[in-house]
Amino acid sequence: MADHERTLGGYSPEAGRNAHEADAPTLIPLPSLLRSLLTDHLDPGYAAAAKRVRPRRLDWAWQVTAGLVIAAVLSTAVVEARSVAPATRETQQVLADGVRAAESATGAAVTRRDGLASEVEAERRSRLEGDAAGRALLANLDGAEFTAAATPVHGPGLTVTATEPGAARDLSDVSTQRVAGSTQVVLDRDLQLVVNSLWVSGAEAIAVGGVRIGPNVTIRHAGGGILVDNQPVTSPYVVLAIGPPQAMQDVFDHSPGLQRLRLLEASYGVGVEVAAGDDLSVPAGPVRDLNFARPMGP
Known part of the structure; x- marks a missing residue:
């Protein structure tokens, strides 16, 4: 057997040739399994796996x-972020100081306004209480101010x-679903x-959170909190109502407001408490300037 035949595992390319019969096949084919064993030294399955491994390595x-x-x-x-954090904290501090200063100035202005209003009221009464016409006028003014929640x-x-x-x-508590991303349960419409x-x-x-309820006073939700006349109120929400306690409670016990609470x-799990009191106090509401008015009726 020649050397090249040994390298092919004993298979000779000239084996099977038939030159003695006319029109006979020149080369008798060998079985495919034997040909595969002699010529393909790597199993097709291994070759396919190797092809799949290369893309995976590339993906990795x-x-x-x-x-x-x-x-x-x-x-x-x-x-x-770490480099700008000090500047951010400084900016927040400046803003917080500005807010506190504005709140202080507002408080001082409110105190001065209330003092001046008291002086005006005292002067008005001293001038009008001297005769019957003045006393009647004061009575009408007192009724109007009470209706406007100004006293x-x-x-x-x-x-x-x-x-x-x-x-x-x-x-799974669904209380957090009343306000998305918040644990707040009591909303403005509940207090309304x-x-x-x-x-x-x-x-x-009536006063809610220390804020008197009167004309043009709203209870609304803003920024994840409740505002009463644009003043924030927080839990516990305290509602004071001046009036006959027993008669009010008899009606309020069957009202939609208490049923909602x-x-x-x-x-x-909201805490609800209704209590009667002998001497409750509600503050005066803000007095707003009337810019225009239109008569109602004929």
Whole structure:
């Protein structure tokens, strides 16, 4: 056997040739399995697997590269954030100082306004109480000011307190669904319903969170909090109502306002308390300038 035949595992390219018969096949084919064993030294399955491994390695390389790039970007962002953090804190401090200064100035202005209003009231009464016409005029002014919630009031009444629940009882507690991303349960519309129910129950003067309810005073939700006449109020929400306590409570116990609070109490754990008082005080409401008016009726 020649050397080249040994390299082919004993297979000779000339084997099987037939030159003795006319029109006979020149080369008798060998069985495919034997040909594969003699010529293909790597199993086709291994070859296919090797082809699949190469793209996977390439994909892993790209993933590693992308991960390194993302890590570098995040590292740069962290370094930049740390470098600007002192300036950000300083800006926040300046803004906070400005807010506190504005609040202080507003408080001083409100105190001065109330003092001047008291002086004007005293002077008006001293000038009008001297005769019958002046006393009648004062009586009309007192009635108008009371209707406009422009005078402080004290007397017996009801105190309605609604307290936000603490931490959620469990992770599936739906109380957090009333305000997205917040644990707040009591909303502005709940307090609006309570105030309207107290008016219907016979209240003569009402304050929510220390803010007198009067004409043009709104209770609304803004920025994740409740504003009463644009002043923020927080839990516990205290509603004071001046009026006959027993008669008011008899009506309020069956009102939509208390039913809403009881529903929040049973569903979300809101604290609800209704108590009668002998001497409650509500402050005067803000007096706004009337810019224009239109008569009603004929």
